[in-house]
Amino acid sequence: MQKKYIPLAIFFVVLLVFLAHFGARLSLGVPAVTFAEEKTTEKEVYLTFDDGPSTKVTNRILDVLKEKNVKATFFIVSDRVSGRKEVLRRIAAEGHTLGVHSKSHKYSEIYASDKAFLSDVDACSNVIQSVTGVKPHVYRFPGGGLSHRKHFTPLVEAKGYRVVGWNAVCGDEEKQGASAEILTQTALKTAKGKQSVILLCHDSAHHMATAEALPRIIDGFLKDGYVFRAF
Numbered sequence: 184m185q186k187k188y189i190p191l192a193i194f195f196v197v198l199l200v201f202l203a204h205f206g207a208r209l210s211l212g213v214p215a216v217t218f219a220e221e222k223t224t225e226k227e228v229y230l231t232f233d234d235g236p237s238t239k240v241t242n243r244i245l246d247v248l249k250e251k252n253v254k255a256t257f258f259i260v261s262d263r264v265s266g267r268k269e270v271l272r273r274i275a276a277e278g279h280t281l282g283v284h285s286k287s288h289k290y291s292e293i294y295a296s297d298k299a300f301l302s303d304v305d306a307c308s309n310v311i312q313s314v315t316g317v318k319p320h321v322y323r324f325p326g327g328g329l330s331h332r333k334h335f336t337p338l339v340e341a342k343g344y345r346v347v348g349w350n351a352v353c354g355d356e357e358k359q360g361a362s363a364e365i366l367t368q369t370a371l372k373t374a375k376g377k378q379s380v381i382l383l384c385h386d387s388a389h390h391m392a393t394a395e396a397l398p399r400i401i402d403g404f405l406k407d408g409y410v411f412r413a414f
């Protein structure tokens with residue numbers, strides 16, 4: 184290269200560096216829609232039933248779910264499985280999810296110690312597995328207060344369970360003796376405005392009103408544009 188061209192070459196190198204630097208900054212400054220920012224706008228609802236199985240109520244709930252072609256999640260109390268193994272098998276056979284709730288559902292026993300807690304989880308899980316062949320992967324605390332959850336969550340997660348709470352209720356425990364109409368209203372009201380809903384219901388023996396409310400609850404969510412999911 185001739186000497187007279189050297190300043191020109193330096194000028195172009197500097198220009199290229201300048202453009203590369205500020206060009207990149209400018210492009211970063213432009214608000215862009217990235218794939219990471221795209222969120223699903225689909226509204227989803229997880230129907231969950233705790234404290235079963237029971238004979239009449241769980242079967243009635245299963246009938247409704249079948250008729251509506253909806254899958255749900257059942258958190259099982261394994262001491263209630265005796266004499267109802269067919270109900271448990273039906274839950275699995277019809278494509279619903281079986282989760283661990285408890286063996287005994289007696290808080291003083293479950294939360295007595297880490298060892299007691301884990302043996303309660305294992306006992307329930309073992310019954311579900313031996314009756315249905317399904318290994319549960321979700322867990323719901325029986326009436327566990329926040330301190331219980333905080334303490335015991337790492338233990339149950341270490342066993343491979345996903346802990347599932349709720350953000351809406353049909354009110355079948357809170358409002359004893361409530362009519363199916365009240366339960367329907369409560370479910371839809373407590374879920375209102377939520378994009379992802381986990382609805383807490385119960386299918387133990389005294390919850391026939393929940394089974395009666397279920398068709399209307401499902402229709403209400405469908406009308407609001409929700410899709411149904413199970414864990």
Ligand SMILES: [Zn+2]
Binds near residue numbers: 324325326
């Ligand atoms: Zn419970």
